[in-house]
Amino acid sequence: MNAAGPPSRLREISRSRTLSQPMEKAEEEERNLMGGGSPKAETGEEAVVRPRDGSSQESRKSSSSRSSRKSFRLDYRLEEDVTKSKRDKHGRFINPWSTWKFPSYGTLFRFFLLDKDHSQVPSSKEVLDRELPVLEPYFVRNPRQVGQTGSGLRVTWLGHATVLVEMDDLVVLTDPVFSQRASPLQFVGYKRFRDPACAVAQLPRVHAVLISHTHYDHLDVGSVVSLNERFGGELRWFVPLGLLDWMQRCGCENVIELDWWEENCVPGHDEVTFVCTPSQHWCKRTPLDENRALWGSWSVLGPCNRFFFAGDTGYCPVFEEIGKRFGPFDLAAIPIGAYMPRNVMQSQHVDPEEAVRIHIDVQAKQSVAIHWGTFALAHEPYLDPPLRLKEALEKHGLSQDKFFVLNHGESRELNSEVFE
């Protein structure tokens, strides 16, 4: 990979085949991958927009938007002081920090078969409804309010790492997972213990989706296909390097694939810059595709607001780099759950104390807690993440308002004095 190469170019590819049944097609592709295929790792350093078939309205919009895309003012990767993505000799991406250490097979064996799971998720819906209520998001009843944030920002937590952010005339969705299971199969695997706060059909018009990586609790084929069926080529997907082919097999036509520190925007909204920024994690969906795709966080930089989506990550020095370059952020969405036992989780999932360090490092004015209270992926008691977050904030002399926790479906408005 030529890390110091030219900035991404936008390339238009005519559609090579018709996907008449995208859902079935996507599932078939997933099965093919499970059966031995592997996604094409070397898609080059190009971002691709695929127009819709024929001369539909969407097609015209897609092509006209290409010319309105801003040119790259600066290729950040040319600067020496940022950490670039890295691959091993087999072409698989690796984490470039000494803070990364994947657990040994022995440790993993103990985790899956011997360690005691302390998550204690109650089976009673009544208890769960009391402890972790799922509220109907405001936009289901008041769709007209969507986007009416003036120069402010509104965030709605829809569960796990799925967050809807309205800022600078854009509606942005992160790691959309609306399925019941984070698994290749919907009858086995991690099942959510709290329903998504709404269905894809109830979402407002979404302009952009940010994908952090390929793990099933962040990249869900059913949700991708549903979003694509609803919004088609008008929805822009921002994905890290190596995911373009997969997205296209799901039928998505408006996909921007970026390396760390590369940027792009939503057509017609050139003033808001989307930058793929690093994180410390890994990727795997099938036995053969481990780390064939890159993982990342996202920095969304608008004229009024800056939003940072940490995705899924362990703690590493890169957040200070991101803060120096793009901070301060008005809002950061940072994971606080799935951190026990530490010898298994530390490299890939921050605990609440480390989440607060990320909040400080990226220079977030406020942060919202994500990646907890939805799937029991790890062994900490299911209500512990917000409790430990509270302790960590106290330790750093930060008020709880600085790094807040929302109920499922709940919204918070920031910089709201300027709201209409």
Ligand SMILES: [Zn+2]
């Ligand atoms: Zn993950």
